[in-house]
Amino acid sequence: MNVLNKEYQQLEEQIQLLNDKWSQQLEAEKLIDIEQVRALTQYPVLPQVQLSIDFQQYHRFIEELLTLLEEKQPSLEADTKALKSRISTKILEQWHPEVLTVHQRYFQAFAEEHHIASWLPYFVAEHAIRPFLQKATAEIRDELKKADVHGCCPACGEAPRLAIINKKGRKEITCPRCHYAWEVKKINCAHCGSEEPGKLEILKVEKDDSAEIHVCHDCNGYTKVIDVRKMIKKDSIALLDIKSIHLDFIAQENGYGMPDDTKVN
Ligand SMILES: [Zn+2]
Ligand SMILES: [Zn+2]
Known part of the structure; x- marks a missing residue:
């Protein structure tokens, strides 16, 4: 899609x-x-x-x-x-x-x-x-690697909007600006760090089993999660971000956003 x-x-x-x-x-x-x-x-x-x-x-x-x-x-x-x-x-x-x-x-x-x-x-x-x-x-x-942060990329400050499921099957937040990537728990909200059961909800995307949107009921943030193991040709992370813009639309239509948008301004 x-x-x-x-x-x-x-x-x-x-x-x-x-x-x-x-x-x-x-x-x-x-x-x-x-x-x-x-x-x-x-x-x-x-x-x-x-x-x-x-x-x-x-x-x-x-x-x-x-x-x-x-x-x-x-x-x-x-x-x-x-x-x-x-x-x-x-x-x-x-x-x-x-x-x-x-x-x-x-x-x-x-x-x-x-x-x-x-x-x-x-x-x-x-x-x-x-x-x-x-x-x-x-x-x-x-x-x-020593950073224990959530809410932004520890290198450049970009909001954690995008993650992949990596070869090991783990969720890895990946920054389309600076390419820094770090693994997180699947149930962890990349924005506020919440791990409470039931707070993170997974929205599935119709007719696309390689993409999910993880939304958080605590902070209202969302992260697009793309399973790159299912892709034949692996796009660069910036292209993955752009090609999955429909996931941003779905998240935003459902009332989710970037809670930390103004953080580094
Ligand atoms: Zn970054
Ligand atoms: Zn959250």
Whole structure:
């Protein structure tokens, strides 16, 4: 089951290919000072530490993404060109803390000020920062394992909206932003941590036995749970997230949401 139109899905797949290419370019970099991470007393880690990001490189990533967007969606050309002419390495340094904390209103204000489609600056800022988040997260994986948190990804702060059933048959919360993944108990609410019997309800999806929605009667949060063992071709986690958007609709139609949406803002 899939509610997305084909064109949009193809675009997302192409953005994924870009993401993979960018990740390769970052492989040899060291973005994070582990001592800074060890000194922290709370999570999430990435918004609190200084990442060694090469902003010229981030700038290049954003330009490549804007070029892809204008090739695939010629109607966007005026907006992509306007944005290209407005951004500089210096502006992107200012964007950095705002994108790390998912401060969408900041980007909307930027869009309004420069008469650009309101979704575009945040969209490109977020997609182009992800390979940096993923690399930094990979560097501190051992430190993150010590985290005992619920409610957000201990690396980047994203709400725990998505889980897979992994090869071992365990429920594994997986972050589509930074790719950090951690196993939880099946009956555990990833938002508030509740494990009380009867508090977590499993919504099944019609005609799809590989997907469930785990909803919590304590905090009203939900997590999409996808059994990837049943998939022939395993999509990247970001694509799984996008392709399962119908599960978000079902959860939200039933009155569930993201209790911690504003947490890191
Ligand atoms: Zn994350
Ligand atoms: Zn809960």
